[in-house]
Amino acid sequence: MIEEFARSFYIALKDLREYYMKPGSISWGILFPFVFALAFMAKRGGLTEWLAPGMIALALFFGSTSMSAMSIVFERRMGSFERLLLFPVTYVCIALGKSLSSFLLGVISVVPVFLLSLAVLRVPPAHPLLLVVAAVLAAFASSTFGVLLSFLVKEPEQVMVVFNLVRFPMMFLSDIIIPVSSMPHYLIPVVLVQPLTYLTETVRYAYTGTYDILPPTLSFTISLILGIAFLLLASDTIRRSKP
Amino acid sequence: MTECGGCAVSVEGLTKIYDGTLAVDHISFCVRRGEIFGFLGPNGAGKTTTVRMLVGLTRITSGSARICGYDVVRDYKRARALFGVVPDVSNLYFELTCYQNLLFSAKMYGVPGSIARRRVEDVLKFFGLWEIRNRKFKALSKGLKRRLAIAAALVHDPKVLFLDEPTSGLDVMSRRMLWSKLRELNKSGVTIFLTTHNVYEAFHISSRIAVINKGRITAIGSPGELSRKFSVQEVIEAGFHPRNPSEEEILGNVKGVLEVRVRGDHLEIIASDPTVALEDLARYARLRGLSISMLRLRGADAEELFLKIIGEAE
Numbered sequence: 001m002i003e004e005f006a007r008s009f010y011i012a013l014k015d016l017r018e019y020y021m022k023p024g025s026i027s028w029g030i031l032f033p034f035v036f037a038l039a040f041m042a043k044r045g046g047l048t049e050w051l052a053p054g055m056i057a058l059a060l061f062f063g064s065t066s067m068s069a070m071s072i073v074f075e076r077r078m079g080s081f082e083r084l085l086l087f088p089v090t091y092v093c094i095a096l097g098k099s100l101s102s103f104l105l106g107v108i109s110v111v112p113v114f115l116l117s118l119a120v121l122r123v124p125p126a127h128p129l130l131l132v133v134a135a136v137l138a139a140f141a142s143s144t145f146g147v148l149l150s151f152l153v154k155e156p157e158q159v160m161v162v163f164n165l166v167r168f169p170m171m172f173l174s175d176i177i178i179p180v181s182s183m184p185h186y187l188i189p190v191v192l193v194q195p196l197t198y199l200t201e202t203v204r205y206a207y208t209g210t211y212d213i214l215p216p217t218l219s220f221t222i223s224l225i226l227g228i229a230f231l232l233l234a235s236d237t238i239r240r241s242k243p
Numbered sequence: 244m245t246e247c248g249g250c251a252v253s254v255e256g257l258t259k260i261y262d263g264t265l266a267v268d269h270i271s272f273c274v275r276r277g278e279i280f281g282f283l284g285p286n287g288a289g290k291t292t293t294v295r296m297l298v299g300l301t302r303i304t305s306g307s308a309r310i311c312g313y314d315v316v317r318d319y320k321r322a323r324a325l326f327g328v329v330p331d332v333s334n335l336y337f338e339l340t341c342y343q344n345l346l347f348s349a350k351m352y353g354v355p356g357s358i359a360r361r362r363v364e365d366v367l368k369f370f371g372l373w374e375i376r377n378r379k380f381k382a383l384s385k386g387l388k389r390r391l392a393i394a395a396a397l398v399h400d401p402k403v404l405f406l407d408e409p410t411s412g413l414d415v416m417s418r419r420m421l422w423s424k425l426r427e428l429n430k431s432g433v434t435i436f437l438t439t440h441n442v443y444e445a446f447h448i449s450s451r452i453a454v455i456n457k458g459r460i461t462a463i464g465s466p467g468e469l470s471r472k473f474s475v476q477e478v479i480e481a482g483f484h485p486r487n488p489s490e491e492e493i494l495g496n497v498k499g500v501l502e503v504r505v506r507g508d509h510l511e512i513i514a515s516d517p518t519v520a521l522e523d524l525a526r527y528a529r530l531r532g533l534s535i536s537m538l539r540l541r542g543a544d545a546e547e548l549f550l551k552i553i554g555e556a557e
């Protein structure tokens with residue numbers, strides 16, 4: 001178990017070493033969430049107490065779905081992904097390894113956005129420890145979701161296009177920018193079936209002590225279940241990727 | 244282990260069907276410990292598919308395989324720790340150096356830190372790659388890439404090494420160097436399973452050969468046994484001055500000739516008994532006032548042998 005986790009970690013370190021400089025990781029994983037948050041700050045409404053946790057969740061989501069996408073699609077194209085399938089490890093170990101590098105990038109990309117929020121709001125998070133847990137859960141579920149999504153993309157050049165075609169609608173159809181209660185009611189079912197809503201709810205509660213639709217026990221539990229479910233689905237996708 | 248009775252690799256009714264196409268058709272064989280086992284067949288015969296099933300990269304449609312007694316599906320973790328794989332394309336990580344690539348493999352096989360570093364150094368030195376250990380994989384030539392791929396398959400000290408067409412696309416020097424390295428490895432106790440479409444290579448390096456064609460094994464045995472089985476015919480090469488007789492002239496007048504082919508400035512003659520045909524050929528040339536400008540007797544070349552081995556299967 002610990003042995004397997006160590007090997008997932010080696011995969012992540014290898015990916016970080018290979019892909020940290022790739023444009024997709026930095027532009028969409030780190031710069032975009034920060035610039036997006038800055039843009040809100042410059043607008044009339046500013047980076048409100050509603051938007052700040054949303055931007056943190058956004059940074060975690062984009063940061064944690066960029067690197068694995070690059071590494072998996074590129075390696076599948078070049079044939080080197082199969083090297084991982086030759087090692088005496090489980091599919092879960094491989095899926096976890098591939099999500100872990102993204103997870104780490106997500107944790108890095110949330111720092112500037114978090115500092116920006118602190119500076120603008122001038123109030124500390126309501127539950128700092130819980131915010132760490134929320135960030136870990138959000139980065140975990142996002143990164144495993146990213147691994148799963150990577151298997152739908154064939155060509156390395158299309159990675160960011162496909163990912164953004166999925167990520168942008170997810171962002172707008174969640175409670176990152178506007179509360180669910182003020183959305184047109186026909187959109188609400190869509191908002192409720194997509195994972196980003198729940199990840200945002202955990203961050204929002206930990207940061208502000210309030211929530212939009214779900215009490216924290218539920219949003220944290222659902223986020224954890226989502227993360228584990230995506231990990232298992234990703235493992236199975238890797239297994240089924242064999243001819 | 245006892246079950247396979249000394250088989251490093253044992254295969255039972257192994258079959259692969261890719262949505263509708265039968266690529267490997269119920270093959271069974273045993274690779275004995277310490278052998279260099281050549282898996283010989285033309286393109287599309289099913290060599291790669293077989294290796295991929297054995298090492299777990301392609302799902303098995305039916306049948307089973309064991310490596311050192313461990314089922315490659317049910318006991319995959321234990322089996323994988325005992326074999327190394329060199330795929331048909333050298334697929335190491337582009338942005339990592341030679342050293343980093345090998346250390347990563349060692350760690351993924353669970354080789355502990357200090358042993359891993361020593362082992363990586365040994366393997367790099369064995370393949371003459373130590374000096375370029377800090378060069379990135381993407382910057383290597385094809386031959387060096389292949390060598391590094393083999394080195395990467397050896398970092399965990401496997402008992403069995405699978406190589407899929409390891410010398411295809413390499414120049415003569417790299418090919419010879421690889422052969423000698425494989426022999427050296429074999430002497431140190433590694434069982435080698437190698438696929439090739441090159442008969443010369445198979446006969447040159449293997450202690451036993453299995454011939455595969457269209458997904459079926461059509462012959463299996465040592466190079467000597469296979470040569471006898473396919474009774475390699477000798478070919479007479481002859482050139483005449485001032486002109487070569489036509490094919491019909493030879494066929495009609497020289498004893499025991501089965502087939503005549505024009506080859507550039509000379510003829511190739513296949514006869515049921517070459518000694519008789521040679522004597523009669525000299526007689527016929529004198530009769531026609533022709534002098535013999537060249538005369539040679541040679542065994543069938545690798546290509547002819549190959550066609551024969553494959554052809555006999557059909």
Ligand SMILES: Nc1ncnc2c1ncn2[C@@H]1O[C@H](COP(=O)(O)OP(=O)(O)O)[C@@H](O)[C@H]1O
Nearest residue numbers: 243261266284285286287288289290291292293
């Ligand atoms: N992934 C695949 N999907 C469908 N057919 C395949 C696939 N891989 C190989 N084949 C087919 O299986 C047969 C055997 O191929 P292969 O094992 O690659 O032969 P070899 O390595 O001996 O050249 C060929 O007819 C090939 O077209």
Ligand SMILES: [Mg+2]
Nearest residue numbers: 290291331408
């Ligand atoms: Mg092949």
